[in-house]
Amino acid sequence: MNTDLEQYRERAKKYWFMDGLVEIGTGLLCFLLAIVFEIENLFNQSPFRDVSFFILALLGALAVRRLIQRVKEHSTYPRTGYVSNKKDPVNKKVVLFAIAFTAVLLLLQIYWLVFHPIPIEEGPLIGGLIFAFIFTLIAYQMSLPRFNLYAILSLVIGSMLSLVGFTDLAGAAILSALIGIILVISGGITHRSYLQYNSPYEGNNGS
Amino acid sequence: MREIMGANPHSLAEVDRLIHEPSRSIILAVLSAVESADFLYLQRETKLTKGNLSVHLSKLDEAGFIQIEKTYRGKVPLTLCRITEKGQEAFEIYLKQLRDFVNGSSGE
Numbered sequence: 001m002n003t004d005l006e007q008y009r010e011r012a013k014k015y016w017f018m019d020g021l022v023e024i025g026t027g028l029l030c031f032l033l034a035i036v037f038e039i040e041n042l043f044n045q046s047p048f049r050d051v052s053f054f055i056l057a058l059l060g061a062l063a064v065r066r067l068i069q070r071v072k073e074h075s076t077y078p079r080t081g082y083v084s085n086k087k088d089p090v091n092k093k094v095v096l097f098a099i100a101f102t103a104v105l106l107l108l109q110i111y112w113l114v115f116h117p118i119p120i121e122e123g124p125l126i127g128g129l130i131f132a133f134i135f136t137l138i139a140y141q142m143s144l145p146r147f148n149l150y151a152i153l154s155l156v157i158g159s160m161l162s163l164v165g166f167t168d169l170a171g172a173a174i175l176s177a178l179i180g181i182i183l184v185i186s187g188g189i190t191h192r193s194y195l196q197y198n199s200p201y202e203g204n205n206g207s
Numbered sequence: 208m209r210e211i212m213g214a215n216p217h218s219l220a221e222v223d224r225l226i227h228e229p230s231r232s233i234i235l236a237v238l239s240a241v242e243s244a245d246f247l248y249l250q251r252e253t254k255l256t257k258g259n260l261s262v263h264l265s266k267l268d269e270a271g272f273i274q275i276e277k278t279y280r281g282k283v284p285l286t287l288c289r290i291t292e293k294g295q296e297a298f299e300i301y302l303k304q305l306r307d308f309v310n311g312s313s314g315e
Contacts, residue, residue, distance in 0.1 A: 005302070008233050008252060009240035015248075073280070081248025082285070083241050 014142045015083040019076045020190025023183045025064040030180030032060045037173035079198040094137065101133050121162050124171030128158015131179055146186065153182055225270055226301045230255055230263050235298045238273060238290035246286035264288060272297060 016022060036056060105126065112122045131154035139147035157178050161171045226232055230253045237244055237252055250260050267273045272294030276287045290298070 005232060005236040008236040011252070012237045012240040012244065012248075015241075077245075077247075077280070078283075080251055082245040082280075082287075083248050084243045086240070086242045 010143055012083055013085070014144060015080075016085060017138075017142060017144055018080075018190075019072070019194040020187040020192075021068050021071055021076070023187025023190065025068040025187075027180040027183030027187060028067075029057075029060050029064045030176045030183060033057065034173045034177035034180060037169050037176060041167075041169035041173060075195070078200050079195075091141075094141065097137070098133075105129065121165055121167055121171060123168030124161035124166055124175050125158045127172050127175045128154045128156075128161075131158070131175070146190075150179070150182065150186070154179055222304045223297055223301055225266065225272070226297060228263075230259070231267060232298075232301070234263060234267060234288075235272065235290060235294060235301075238288060239295055239298050243276075243287045243289040246288070249288065267294070270294075 011018075036053060040053075109122070109126065132151040135147045135151035135154060138144060139151065154175075157175055158171075161175055166174060226235060233253050234249055237249060246257075246260065246264075249264075250257065253260060253263075255263070264273065264275060268275050271291055274289050274291055276289075278285050278287060
């Protein structure tokens with residue numbers, strides 16, 4: 001009984017991810033990042049450098065979130081209802097995990113700069129690690145196994161690009177674009193199957 | 208079931224009868240995990256008819272376990288439900304009693 005109730009709680013918590021729209025939106029954001037990285041790559045002194053890059057990424061993320069919300073209002077909520085997630089207090093475990101990951105990443109980069117153990121470009125590999133970390137975190141927090149697959153793919157793509165010898169910015173652009181494609185395709189499949197199994201509800205959404 | 212109940216006769220007798228009804232415990236389980244959920248989501252999860260769900264929601268509302276807000280999204284009426292602090296506490300106690308009962312009966 002307890003386990004059954006836990007399943008209802010879990011399902012409600014990950015409702016935001018169930019229709020695949022988050023993946024499609026995140027995929028679009030990755031394309032945006034890819035374009036920014038490519039512009040930086042082409043014009044070495046681009047206006048997107050440093051702080052403006054983060055502002056652009058943040059604005060892009062906010063715009064994508066709004067877009068997802070609007071699409072959900074038309075396709076998801078009329079079918080399976082509306083759920084608003086709790087603004088949970090910061091999870092200490094997650095914060096510790098993030099700090100540890102950042103520290104490992106920094107040490108790895110310093111070690112690489114000093115010793116250069118393998119003659120490859122480390123940029124795309126580190127990019128792949130960052131994507132993998134974010135996807136693993138979502139998979140862990142939301143109990144969504146498909147995000148583990150994205151994490152593995154990010155690592156594989158990042159490693160391959162490093163081995164092939166793409167420089168930081170070119171590698172980051174290709175990595176972001178490929179992850180964007182994976183997310184859009186996977187999100188599209190999830191969304192299609194969601195629409196297939198959930199027809200729009202007839203009538204008012206109220207008692 | 209009779210044997211399990213015999214293992215620990217007091218635990219289940221003490222549970223809140225208002226919550227110890229499958230549909231209402233599902234409603235509280237959902238609402239305890241989120242900020243709010245609408246009528247349609249709860250109807251899908253409980254698989255109840257509109258009328259039955261309304262009755263269960265009213266009972267939980269009367270007990271002060273949930274708050275019901277009638278609003279609109281655009282021109283579409285929307286019934287939003289959220290759990291109250293009292294409801295959250297009552298549901299946590301209920302879950303603990305269930306766990307204690309299951310652990311007690313499996314330990315014997």
